[in-house]
Amino acid sequence: MSLLQTTDIRRNYGNLPVLKGINIRIEPGEVVSIVGASGAGKTTLLQILGTLDRPDSGELRIDGQNVFTLNDRQLAKFRNERIGFVFQFNNLLPEFTALENVCLPGFIAGTAESQVRERAHELLNILNLRDRTDHLPSQLSGGEQQRVAVARALINQPAIVFADEPSGNLDSRNAEELHQLFFRLRDEFGQTLVIVTHNEHLADLADRKLVIRDGMVIA
Numbered sequence: 001m002s003l004l005q006t007t008d009i010r011r012n013y014g015n016l017p018v019l020k021g022i023n024i025r026i027e028p029g030e031v032v033s034i035v036g037a038s039g040a041g042k043t044t045l046l047q048i049l050g051t052l053d054r055p056d057s058g059e060l061r062i063d064g065q066n067v068f069t070l071n072d073r074q075l076a077k078f079r080n081e082r083i084g085f086v087f088q089f090n091n092l093l094p095e096f097t098a099l100e101n102v103c104l105p106g107f108i109a110g111t112a113e114s115q116v117r118e119r120a121h122e123l124l125n126i127l128n129l130r131d132r133t134d135h136l137p138s139q140l141s142g143g144e145q146q147r148v149a150v151a152r153a154l155i156n157q158p159a160i161v162f163a164d165e166p167s168g169n170l171d172s173r174n175a176e177e178l179h180q181l182f183f184r185l186r187d188e189f190g191q192t193l194v195i196v197t198h199n200e201h202l203a204d205l206a207d208r209k210l211v212i213r214d215g216m217v218i219a
């Protein structure tokens with residue numbers, strides 16, 4: 001069974017059809033890029049795949065769960081436990097340290113504090129942030145902040161991670177480092193990732209590239 005499967009997902013904004021019947025499958029351990037012109041519907045699709053938005057019609061299964069049959073509370077719990085997110089602007093909480101930011105989704109999930117902290121340290125080590133655990137976001141470089149956001153996305157061992165323009169705000173060296181990190185997570189941990197990007201190099205490095213045009217997957 002695929003890790004993620006959509007059936008005829010449609011989404012309109014008012015009378016503007018933005019997604020016109022999306023059918024995709026994503027297999028465990030794949031890095032899939034989503035590309036397409038501005039306004040093609042990439043972010044709208046990613047928001048729906050990440051269960052942050054509901055489609056007007058169609059079905060989404062993640063890890064065997066038909067997610068839009070869940071009510072909002074059940075869906076929020078599913079999202080917290082099974083899905084990780086990395087956004088262009090990392091949304092780290094400015095008054096919390098790197099370690100605390102990484103721990104937060106683990107605490108929300110109700111996992112034992114000692115277990116969450118242990119895993120957060122482990123992730124920060126893996127992401128080469130061992131010396132940055134007690135820094136506030138403002139005391140970190142853009143690349144470091146984004147790696148903290150990746151650690152936060154991984155704290156609950158999600159089935160899948162969605163990233164929307166994750167390197168859009170980074171210089172080319174930091175962007176390249178972040179891209180290498182995504183592939184390391186795939187290779188070392190079998191992590192599944194779906195990445196919306198305008199970065200052609202990253203899009204081409206992915207195991208598979210989905211091209212969205214005018215609300216449809218054309219390749």
Ligand SMILES: Nc1ncnc2c1ncn2[C@@H]1O[C@H](COP(=O)(O)OP(=O)(O)OP(=O)(O)O)[C@@H](O)[C@H]1O
Nearest residue numbers: 013014016018036037038039040041042043044045
């Ligand atoms: N909340 C909203 N209300 C109304 N229209 C919206 C809303 N969000 C997106 N749209 C419209 O839906 C279409 C698709 O937007 P979306 O953000 O998904 O495109 P995109 O492919 O991610 O573009 P970009 O590469 O510029 O980020 C656009 O025409 C956009 O104006």
